[in-house]
Amino acid sequence: MTQLQPIAVLGGGSFGTALANLLAENGQRVLQWMRDPEQAEQMRQSGENPRYLKGVKLHPGIEPTSDLGAALQQAELVLVALPSSALRDALQPVAGLLASKMLVSTTKGIEARTFKLMSQILEEIAPDARIGVLSGPNLAKEVADHALTATVIASEDEELCLRVQQALHGRTFRVYASADRFGVELGGALKNVYAIMSGMAAALGMGENTKSMLITRALAEMTRFAVKLGANPMTFLGLAGVGDLIVTCSSPKSRNYQVGYALGQGLSLDEAVQRLGEVAEGVNTLKVLKARAEELEVYMPLVAGLHAVLFEGRTLAQVIELLMRGEPKTDVDFIPTAGF
Ligand SMILES: NC(=O)C1=CN([C@@H]2O[C@H](COP(=O)(O)OP(=O)(O)OC[C@H]3O[C@@H](n4cnc5c(N)ncnc54)[C@H](O)[C@@H]3O)[C@@H](O)[C@H]2O)C=CC1
Numbered sequence: 482m483t484q485l486q487p488i489a490v491l492g493g494g495s496f497g498t499a500l501a502n503l504l505a506e507n508g509q510r511v512l513q514w515m516r517d518p519e520q521a522e523q524m525r526q527s528g529e530n531p532r533y534l535k536g537v538k539l540h541p542g543i544e545p546t547s548d549l550g551a552a553l554q555q556a557e558l559v560l561v562a563l564p565s566s567a568l569r570d571a572l573q574p575v576a577g578l579l580a581s582k583m584l585v586s587t588t589k590g591i592e593a594r595t596f597k598l599m600s601q602i603l604e605e606i607a608p609d610a611r612i613g614v615l616s617g618p619n620l621a622k623e624v625a626d627h628a629l630t631a632t633v634i635a636s637e638d639e640e641l642c643l644r645v646q647q648a649l650h651g652r653t654f655r656v657y658a659s660a661d662r663f664g665v666e667l668g669g670a671l672k673n674v675y676a677i678m679s680g681m682a683a684a685l686g687m688g689e690n691t692k693s694m695l696i697t698r699a700l701a702e703m704t705r706f707a708v709k710l711g712a713n714p715m716t717f718l719g720l721a722g723v724g725d726l727i728v729t730c731s732s733p734k735s736r737n738y739q740v741g742y743a744l745g746q747g748l749s750l751d752e753a754v755q756r757l758g759e760v761a762e763g764v765n766t767l768k769v770l771k772a773r774a775e776e777l778e779v780y781m782p783l784v785a786g787l788h789a790v791l792f793e794g795r796t797l798a799q800v801i802e803l804l805m806r807g808e809p810k811t812d813v814d815f816i817p818t819a820g821f
């Protein structure tokens with residue numbers, strides 16, 4: 482009997498595990514790669530991933546492995562759920578095994594040195610591969626707990642989108658398609674920064690008006706930046722834009738929000754990151770985004786303000802005063818006129 486071709490999920494963290502479970506529940510054979518052989522062994526033995534996704538049973542269709550080469554050799558579809566700081570170094574050495582595969586990044590970060598998004602790094606490492614991005618309001622724990630959830634698969638490659646929809650679409654997980662890979666990926670990376678601010682606002686007991694202002698002005702700011710880079714602003718009205726922004730800025734389950742909350746409680750950035758013990762991509766993204774916005778002369782007062790508090794020794798009170806006293810601006814930058 483021929484064995485079902487497996488799907489590879491790269492990353493032993495919370496999101497990789499949540500995705501692996503969905504795939505296995507849909508009847509797919511899943512090879513979940515993690516760098517730590519002990520973690521793989523523990524997951525095989527216990528049927529759980531207690532360090533990153535406590536309390537969630539792993540489906541028996543998941544085979545945890547620390548053999549990256551073997552996983553890549555067998556799979557045609559590969560979902561990458563590694564932290565942005567690790568993706569290039571983990572995949573460059575196995576570039577030869579990636580040609581013609583379908584590679585889908587689920588990582589929501591930006592490379593510090595190059596300002597590249599993760600799918601752009603995949604493209605660079607594996608020019609012959611077929612590339613996509615999966616992004617949306619997808620808190621790993623809720624995905625794993627089968628909360629009704631939607632996401633976006635974005636690629637210029639329609640067949641890839643269909644393949645991912647077939648593999649992941651299920652009773653509790655809807656997968657929408659988009660051809661705007663760049664916009665979808667950028668939305669996922671940028672929203673993390675604003676989730677840090679929202680966490681701070683929550684810790685400081687700020688009001689609901691404030692939270693709403695923050696999210697809406699964040700959307701304006703991230704869209705302005707994306708448009709400067711050539712993205713389609715309409716994508717930011719979708720799940721991977723405003724959808725992900727809302728969930729990450731409102732949920733204590735978000736790690737970026739948690740970092741912000743800890744900062745609002747008076748912890749230093751180092752203490753907040755250490756207490757979390759998981760990936761919070763927004764911290765790195767903030768650094769590179771601030772520099773890039775200045776270079777491109779894009780007005781991003783929220784990014785500049787958070788950067789001033791975290792890295793330039795300003796107090797939050799000083800920054801809030803500056804933001805609120807800033808010259809009044811127009812509400813929506815991109816109101817289509819002709820043809821509407
Ligand atoms: N957790 C979530 O709710 C969601 C996360 N994401 C994205 O998924 C990516 C991964 O995040 P999580 O799974 O949440 O992270 P996590 O913090 O739960 O786990 C990180 C995993 O990466 C591994 N890792 C770290 N450095 C590595 C390296 N050099 N080589 C190989 N593995 C390494 C760790 O051992 C761990 O297994 C992030 O970019 C995040 O933005 C996307 C959607 C939802």
Ligand SMILES: O=C(CO)COP(=O)(O)O
Pocket residue numbers: 589617618619620621673676725728729734735736737738760761762
């Ligand atoms: O991207 C996410 C939800 O869509 C997860 O956000 P955090 O990385 O802040 O937990």
